[in-house]
Amino acid sequence: MMLNSLESNTTYQSNVARDELVSVLTKEIEAKELAKRAKNLQGNPLALGRTYIRILEAGGHLGC
Structure with missing residues (x-):
């Protein structure tokens, strides 16, 4: 049971990384x-x- 918990935690951390x-x-x-x-x-x-519109849609800015 402890091994399963450790494996789940390690897998979760690997997935997050x-x-x-x-x-x-x-x-x-x-x-x-x-x-x-x-x-x-x-x-x-x-x-x-x-292109400017696409940059804005992608979350970028125009530097203005």
């Missing part, structure tokens, strides 16, 4: 993709407006 790592990596990848889109669309004013 994994979820935190995945969350951080996902946010980094999304930020890089948004930056890449913004750079690629700098010459197109209409597309640039859509």
Whole structure:
């Protein structure tokens, strides 16, 4: 019984650590993709407006 409790606790902690790592990596990848889109669309004013909207929707800010 004690072993089951220890195993459950260890599994839970491992899952939490994994979820935190995945969350951080996902946010980094999304930020890089948004930056890449913004750079690629700098010459197109209409597309640039859509990029800003996507940044805002993703929880970013425009630095204003």
